[in-house]
Amino acid sequence: MTNVLKNAEKIIKYWWVGLILGILFILLGIWVFRTPIESFVALSVFFAVTYLISGVGRIFFSVSNRKDLEGWGWLLAGGLLETLLGLALLANPGVSMIVLAFFVGFWLMFNGISTISTSIDLKKYQKKGWVWILLSGILTTILAFVVLVNPLYAVSFISVFIGLSLIFSGIAQIMISMELRSLGKDIAQI
Numbered sequence: 001m002t003n004v005l006k007n008a009e010k011i012i013k014y015w016w017v018g019l020i021l022g023i024l025f026i027l028l029g030i031w032v033f034r035t036p037i038e039s040f041v042a043l044s045v046f047f048a049v050t051y052l053i054s055g056v057g058r059i060f061f062s063v064s065n066r067k068d069l070e071g072w073g074w075l076l077a078g079g080l081l082e083t084l085l086g087l088a089l090l091a092n093p094g095v096s097m098i099v100l101a102f103f104v105g106f107w108l109m110f111n112g113i114s115t116i117s118t119s120i121d122l123k124k125y126q127k128k129g130w131v132w133i134l135l136s137g138i139l140t141t142i143l144a145f146v147v148l149v150n151p152l153y154a155v156s157f158i159s160v161f162i163g164l165s166l167i168f169s170g171i172a173q174i175m176i177s178m179e180l181r182s183l184g185k186d187i188a189q190i
Contacts, residue, residue: 012180012181012183012184012187013184015177015178015180015181015184016177016181017177018173018174018176018177018180019173019174019177019178021170021173022169022170022171022172022173022174022175022176022177023170023174024170025166025167025169025170025173026166026167026170026171026174027170028166028170029162029163029164029165029166029167029170030163030167032159032162032163032166033159033160033163036159036160036163037159039159039162039163040097040100040158040159040162041093041097043100043162044089044093044096044097044100045090045093045096047089047096047099047100047103048086048089048090048093048096049086049090050086051082051083051085051086051089052082052083052086052087052090053086054079054082054086055078055079055080055081055082055083055084055085055086056079056083057079058075058076058078058079058082059076059079059080059083060079061075061079062075062076062079063076098151100158101147101151101158102147102148102151104147104158104161104162104165105144105145105147105148105151106144106148107144108140108141108143108144108147108161108165109141109144109145109148111140111144111165111169112137112138112139112140112141112142112143112144113137113141114137115133115134115136115137115140115169115172115176116134116137116138116141117137118133118137118176119131119133119134119137120134122176122179122183125183125186127179127182127183129175129178129179130179132175133172133175133176133179136168136169136171136172136175137172139168140165140168140169140172143161143164143165143168144165146161147161
């Protein structure tokens, strides 16, 4: 039992990180609602640039660590592929927007399922807010399915979906951080 409490204390120690992320997600969601077209274009460009930077980073990492890593060639190949994908997406903004729709859909699905899982864990600790966190995770997962089922349709409305999902994710992150803070206080009293 002592190991479980020590592990929980380590996790709970930085509860405020989720609070900050939640606030940032909500603010980003509001920005997306206020500037839907500009935010979607900006997100698709950011998406392409992220792939480009990630690829260049992997190339640099794999080459600089080639003597120490056995599978450095796979890292190099992955970096080259990411770099080429980033360049292709930057050169074709329309394709970048469609790929972004799928990427966002899968990201939302992962985030929604992760939030549902966290709510179930919080239920085990008998935290009262677990139901709202579960509901937020379910709503995020539903939005993910909407984006994935029809990405072409979703492209025209993706700003709304992204804005809503960012706000739902932000609320969930804030609620999780508050529950973790509460759990930390409970453990400290033991």
